[in-house]
Amino acid sequence: MNMTTKSAADARHLEADVLVIGAGGAGMYAAIEAARRGAGRVLLLDRSLIGRGGATVMAQMTVAAAVGPDDHWEHHLADTLAAGRGLSDPKLAALLCEVGADCILEMDAWKVGWARSGDGFAAVQAPGHDRPRCVYVDFLSTGPAVSRALRAQVQRVGPAIRRIGEVAVTDLVVQDGAVTGAAALHVATGEALTIGAAATIVATGGLTRLYARNSASLNMSGDGYALALRAGAVLQDMEFVQFFPIGHLAPRLIGMDPIMWDPFRYKLGGRLLNGAMEDFLGRWGGDAENGRYSTTRDLATYAITKEAEAGRGSPSGGAWLSFTHVPEAELRGAFGPVIDRLAANGIDLTRDAVEVSPIAHYHMGGVRVDTAMRTNVPGLLAAGEAVGGANGANRLSGNAITEALAYGRIAGAEAARIAASGETPAFSPAAASEAVARLVASSRPMNTAGMVARLQRLMSRDVGPFRTAAGLARASQALGALRAEVGEAPPGAPGVAHDLARLDWFDLRQMIPVAEAVVQAATARTESRGAHQREDFPETDEAWRLNQLLELRGETTTLSRLPVAA
């Protein structure tokens, strides 16, 4: 390796009982719970600003939880399992539904501001749910409100939780098979940092940045999957990337997230039309919606893509979404201030349809955990979107925030227990020396931003919602070439403030193995199910009711299959 060797003792070092990597919904809830369960030194890190860097703050829509008087978490569970197309882990899914409902009520006490209706919460019925179950904060403010309430609660906890932003974790530190902390790049100064912790929770969110068109933030490079994989943890269901069918495509819309049309669909129905302004969902197996939003995500993604491939798409290659039949008063009543923001973008919904198309949105797969959010590696836990299993092959809308909150809470409690038990070895700087050497290495300039863009293009072209053996093989080859180009040392030198070219290099080092994991699992699954559609194997095959597990053995990632847990 072309690196200066420098001892890990030279890096700045922090010690914690519980280290939480990522300050989205899962990470913040985990920190709160760990402190509540007695952890005295909780360290909450984020590569961006605390509570602002990930998907949680961007979520504009709804949170599914059985909190209504006529609902029960078991009904929510039944819907979650049905949506998972036979691959959900029922125990993890049950925790999402049961603990998630508690978290929603606790968040209410933390003044998140759920919209009210009568004595209870207002709730909408999203596709795939058997009744209105999706609570929200008006107007399109669910995610910001959740983030704000959690961050305020983290602050209320006081000195037991230390929050530090602009710290990008690059490696977990492993000693005798256990995780004892992490190595990180302090983005603001460009310096190396090590952290020792009795328990470490990966709460880094998903992997949507692997795709050119995606709905989430810059920080969703799948870091947690790569970190966990390298530390010896198992990943599962990596082939199941959820594409959101009606991501905004045209005209250019700024100041709003690209999946903002979903709440419009909940409240107002809306019509999906092809380039000739005809209904087309029925042609691809959908039901006539008759103004009600009833088409699930995987089916809508399929229908829009196929209709465009057949040459009947909208001008920019998607579909039209139209609300022109909805009276203006009704539009205003449902979305008041949002209508003005749209007007600023030159969009008048009473007159104009907009173009939409599928966009990478969420990852069903992830780190394999038990019901306490423990991985198979002692000292390492995961929470939130970083976890795989609960949502199987397809996720219900509203389940992701619930998952983040519930799993964060469970992981935090377990991490506090581990920290008190003293069962993991104390951090040793020697174990971090390779990771630190990489952080302080220097090398030639590289256009790492261009390399990220190339990775995104190749993943979008060949590893999107529709896959073929030939396309996946091409992606695999291209990723191999990119891996070689990235090499062993980051461009530039350490100690440069906010060095994005260098940060992109560390990101590529996570994105490439994660992309390869998606490709490997997608290649092996020779059937179509939920979010994984193989054009060369279009049928769902009962024999494939299996979860695929990935782990690193030496330099190679090996794939195995396991019947879905009962």
Place this chain on the structure above:
Amino acid sequence: MPIATLSIHRGGLGEAPRRDAFEIGFEPGESILDALRRLRVDRDPTLAFRYACLNANACKECMMLLDGKVVYACTARLEPREMRLDPLPNKALLRDLATVIAPPDERLAEGGSAREGLAREGLAREGLK
């Protein structure tokens, strides 16, 4: 395609500031952030600026000066003229257009010995065992 000329402040703390000008074509409706991200891919990957949410205007990280006024780069639109971009004046400079905007209690303390921070603040880990 209309063309904007972005005149961008370059350099870090303690360096002599300079300006780079980039001409960039754009689709009407695109933002300053769209252009900055494209510049990194096509022209200069070392250009430093802050953003997380791309264009949802949720992270509030992308604040900078456009022609002397504070804007969000992700909501300010490109125009076919010279547009001057500078870092926020009232925040410590990191580099180029990036400044220190995290609240003080959410930053890594400056300097500090090799084993600082939490070890001082909390229970020593051994004490828990």
